[in-house]
Amino acid sequence: MKHFPAYYTVWHITGHYGLRVVAFLVLMFLMLPIVVIMPLSFNAEPFFTFTEGMLTFDPDAYSLRWYQEIVDDQKWRIAIRNSFVVGIAAALIATTLGTLAAVGLSSPWMPYKRLITALLLSPMIVPLIIIAAGMFFFYTRFNLVGTFTGLIIAHAALGVPFVIITVTATLSGFDRSLFVAGLSLGASPLKVFWDVVIPLIRPGVISGGLFAFVTSFDEVVLVLFLAGPEQRTIPRQMFSGLREQINPTILAVATLLVVLSAAMLFTLEVLRRRSARLGGAG
Amino acid sequence: MTDNTLDPEDARNAAREVRKRRLQAFIFVVPLLVFILFAFVAPITTMLYRSIHNPTVANLVPETLTALEDWSGEGIPDDATVIQFVADMKRMANDRTSGQLADEINRALPGMSSVIKSTARSLRRVDDAEIAANGVMLLLEANDRWADTATWQALRDAGPIYSSSYYLTAVDLERAPDGSIGARDVQIYKQLYTKTLKMALIITVLTMLLGYPLAFFMSQASDSLANFLMVFVLLPFWTSLLVRTTAWIALLQAGGVVNSTLIWLGLTDEPLELLYNEFSTILAMTHILLPFMVLPLYAVMRGIDSSFMRAAISMGSTPLGAWYKIYLPMSLPGLSAGALLVFIISIGYYITPALVGGTDGQMISNIIAFHMQVSNNWELAAALGSLLLVLILVLYWLFDRFVGTDNLKLG
Amino acid sequence: MKKHLTLLATAALTASPLMAQDLTVTSFGGAYGAAQMEHMIQPYMDASGVNVLFEDYGGGIAEMKAQVEAGNILWDVVDIEVIDLERACAEGYLEVIDQSMLPAGDDGVAAADDFIPDALANECGVGNIVWSVVFAVNTDNGPGPQNIADFFDVDAFPGNRGLRKRPQVNMEWALIADGVEPEDVYGVLSTEEGQARAFAKLDTIKEDIVWYDSWSQAPVLLNDGGATMVQSANGRIFAAIQDDGAPFEIVWDSHVYDLDVWAIMKGTENVDLAMEFIQSATMTVPLSGMQDVAYGPTRRSAQALLSDDVKANLPTAHLDEGLKADGIFWADYGESLGEKFNEWLLQ
Known part of the structure; x- marks a missing residue:
């Protein structure tokens, strides 16, 4: 547990952790959309979302076909x-x-x-x-x-x-x-x-x-x-x-x-x- | 320093030296200046010129326009004028240029396009003698709108090469045949400007609300943590705009990640309509422009000594009170720089609204693109663009005045 | 580093010289584009050695008009709907084609007799396919609409409707749904009252319309749930059912049938090559290949090459339920209705 100055009230401490949570959420907002598309690009199906197979890490649900398509x-x-x-x-x-x-x-x-x-x-x-x-x-x-x-x-x-x-x-x-x-x-x-x-x-x-x-x-x-x-x-x-x-x-x-x-x-x-x-x- | 202590010879030398150095500095800038004048300034000037200059009708029917100068403006013009026009129509039908006239007149008087095109087609194979003899009758038989005074007024008023009519249209006004200016029946553009400003404002406020706490947290963090977190701000910043827009489409579409998750969680049965509307436009643009808010804020906050705030808190001020009285004023330069930057960029945004905006997420840039590419009304596009340019330049001037372009920092 | 960049640029420029594409052919992409690539473009490239750059566009005349008016001709050959052809030809965006240069059919019948009359009706084009604008439903959503009145009935059939973002066909459908007899549609649409009536009918579903720009988007919308019924070129739906097993059904009621033609951009430097391509692409065998996407051939000699199960899915098997698109009407009214349509959209 972090040590806070004596004059800090419970509100100060809430604020301290609140700020961390907010900053974390904003960083997630910035990064998540970019991160999400990466696994989706290995989708074996022509969909824009995670298939059941992908969520259970079935190797057949993943493929490089879309990368092949760029090359072709x-x-x-x-x-x-x-x-x-x-x-x-x-x-x-x-x-x-x-x-x-x-x-x-x-x-x-x-x-x-x-x-x-x-x-x-x-x-x-x-x-x-x-x-x-x-x-x-x-x-x-x-x-x-x-x-x-x-x-x-x-x-x-x-x-x-x-x-x-x-x-x-x-x-x-x-x-x-x-x-x-x-x-x-x-x-x-x-x-x-x-x-x-x-x-x-x-x-x-x-x-x-x-x-x-x-x-x-x-x-x-x-x-x-x-x-x-x-x-x-x-x-x-x-x-x-x-x-x-x-x-x-x-x-x-x-x-x-x-x-x-x-x-x-x-x-x-x-x-x-x-x-x-x-x-x-x- | 007084004049009489300076030797005139020295003064001349000094002046020559100054001129020389000014010239030396200037010469370095000349190549780029010439390049920018050609590649950038001349195009913008051409667009401004285009918004008032349209010689199409004057080139298509010059004789008819000359003849119309003597027309009183009541009833229909005299037979000689009308016959001249019929001959012009036949020529245009065979040159395949009647469509250009139809487009121009239709903008002043809706519905005229079909009148002109069908009339031109009917006159295409009529021989010249017949036109000279029965031109007036042929025209009136082709379509009864040629008996309207308004039709001829529209033709006459489309004649001048220079015209302010595109600016009038761009602010939803029109000139009546008697010269008075009134509101158009269909009001589109003022509302669109207002909507664009509103959306830009919402996006600016959202980036402030999200960016401020993040920048504050990063400025308080240790150097290594701050540098690490910076990667999460800079990577999206450096990632292609198209990639980020693609990401939002993948997330928000009917069969996309967000909807699948919501359905899987049982929060909804039907996919929600998250994409192709104002909501998705604002969301995606907030995401794309957020780094433009965080970067200047962080740069300013990093320089603020936070001991003032700690002192205030230790003396009994609430954190919010201390922030409001002490920290906010000190971080204001960063906040205003970020806000102006985000606001300026979002007003002129095109790609994201075009891809995720659907019908109700369209902004002023999209309508300019529409008139450039779909309706081919290039003069109106130029007028709308010129108004947007003025708006942006005013904001740029404010930015330069209050923030200073010298303070622009990248990554 | 600067030196490296220069080297890199030189390498990029010399290793892959900016090869001039010999011929730019523009069409509608998607399943139709794939069929054209297979049966028309690739055989032509193989036979002639000409390199064809195959472009997609969304239809309409705006891009041609921009190219001709600005004097930057970027395309050589374009696939154009007859609903837009009359206008593009009359306004001077297309070259006049010498139709006597077309080769005879594979059965030896001269081109003038082998082509169906509509295919050579306009001096700027050579018929390519007979196709139709239909609407289609996703059968996963239960019993769907059966006719165009149902399409406009949001109470009985809720859900989004996908429509192509232009007045053509939408105005016709609105009037038919409002009770106008198909043969009177263009007459009514020529009047101010008729136009207002069509917009009023469209207003009743405006909130439920998803607009799209390109035919390729229609099956995508129907597939991902963006719309429960979509306007589409019949071949796109056919291909989705045939190739991907999509649960789609075509509703033929009040379909608007039309031709597509190959045309040559006015002012292109490659007129001769463009003509050569059109001659090759409109021979009997390439035309019959369009049955892959259920589009009918414009040569009688190609009819013999159609498979029986495709025949029932061709627009020609449903002519009595349909309306023929009127290119002359749209040549005259395309501009003014286009402006009104766009203003209506923005209201």
Whole structure:
């Protein structure tokens, strides 16, 4: 039994345990839906619920058939490839441009800093449906709708704010005198940027890039409006699967995606710790 | 510092140096700025423009519109105008563009679509001489609504390339032929905006009620426990939105986990209708947006020295009283950041309502998507989107003012 | 790490080159899509070496219209219901097809005589199947409704009704249930009063309707208990009974029968390839393969290839109980009734 201070009444103690119970329930609320779909994805039957066999741990009630279906279905294979291609390309563009911009934005000399920052962060705030509608109207004029180029540009724009936020945060712990020192030794700003700044802010850049990748990897609204049949991505395939025909293949895909997010989370945590060790904020 | 102590030469040099450094900083931002202007700002601007600009009718029947300029607006126009219109209709029937005119006029005057389409079909193979001679009669025979003044007024009023009519529709108003503005018969959008705001508010309050105790508990816990619990907040946060929505469908559908459990427990005989309504939308969105509340709250609470509260309690204050007087004001920045963030995101939400909302869980984004994809009324979609954008920008401005975009932290 | 990412991206791009899909064919998915894949798409891919990307859509003309109006043609060939065909063709979303290029039937009869007249009635399409919109019940729920009036009778037959979210067929059914003779339905529906009457009838079950977007959802709803009776394309229910042993029963009363045709998107760059596909897919044998999902063939020469137990389940065996979908009516009224329907939904 925990020892409470003498002035605690029974109400204080109830509150103490009550808080634990509430926190536990909220954590369950957060995690349970994600955990529940995992065993369901091994269901031998085409249902979205636990069969009697599953509850009695009958091995025949479990199967890998829905995972096999992902492998067998050409649409899922194309979708998986597209998601990675678009995600990586969009993340590269967003990271390159975003990192450069973050360096400029963290300079004390940056003009119109507040306005430009707000502008560059706005893709994060404007609802996706508005972005999608606008891009559909505008990209059409350049024949970018239904192309990989169009989708990659669109996703790169969405990823930019995340790169700016993470890299700016890393730069705030960065000693600017190193930059000035480099310049005063006669190096060009770009050379200083490449040889001095980049190695120091690398953890921030990588986590920004990861954020940009995940943003693209999860995104479905822009895909719905801008992609043609050849650019279908995993979320797009899931969206039509959920709308049209609910089948446990989606649960298998979902399970794989949860595993992937866990891996990303782990990578980010490692990066954050390394960055913290290097003295930058993460 | 006074001017006369500064050498003009030094001042010029200093000014040049400042300009140089400003330029240096700016140059780093230029590539991204150009990219964002093309990839993001121009599209949004195009959408705003589209909400007032619609040249369809002006392009389809330019001569008829010119002729209609001289019409008094009473009765039906003179024979020359009507014959011009009949000739246009024949041309459109053969170009297969009459449907575009039908769509546009139907938006102003419901029911006109079928009148225009059937008339166009009947005129498709009539020869030009016949039209020149008997055009008026042909038109009136095709459909008696061509004898209505309102039909011609609708055609004339659809002519201008720039029009505010989509904004009027977006707030359930319409312009009468005499130019006065009144309520539309069918009221849809104002109610939908109100409902969207209401749902966003409910979701915000729910995330506060769930997120606050959790963040508080985590901030009081030891570092290792807090880090461990953080995984349970971050994993859902990092998990695809589609995965989380899928999970709720699996849980809530008629043959899903929740209903099976309830039936097995004997709490109900029939599966309850938990999915495809407002309830499931709010539940799933609360789940999806909860981390956006917990993360800023936790960041702020972690920095609060809780000895103040312990002191107050030891001096006889109730825990609730101490929390209300001391802790709440100190945690308010985190709470307002989380609340504004959740509120802003939920107002513009599309995917979750689209998948689990059924008919009564639809939000304003869904109706914008509907007009983009199903009814193809792109101008109305743009007008509704522009109104939503203004709402979001006001909230974003508030957020920047009271919380500061600098304070946005991720994971 | 950055270098690794670049390498990874290059690898992803080169290892699996973004192969251009040669032909995009769009249809309705589900059991019907599976039958088309087996009897039409796969044989064509094998024979021609063309790679077909087979897409699903929910029907209607909105997506075609968006593609044509914005000038982004994403599809090449589309399977379209005749109820929507007249409108899509008249509004310029489809290419005109030279029907003289269709091959003769396997018995040597020229295409113009082999196809049933309705199959070639519109210059933008080539008939694919004869099918029908029926409603079906789950027999696990005890004795179900027998006719369309029962479908609208929530007191006698409580439970959710699954309906496809569009005015087509729903408006027709509402009027028939309200006592309009099937042959008068489209006449009544042309009037303001008739439309109001249909909406009023739909109002009586509005609370009990579960709306769905795609035909594939109908058997799913009936199976998982989301609805006790659903509107469905007859083949979907047939396939669920036949393949999965689902306890479903088709009610043929007041079914609305129709054709599906293959059509070519206006402005596609692959017109010739699209025509080649249609020629292949509408030959006698591929058409007869649609009996897998109880859809009738549009060529007389394919009738001979039908198995006897399927024949009784084809819409053509129930024509006297049904109503023929009127594509011309929906070409004229689709837009205005669509708007009214959507406003009605949101009220």
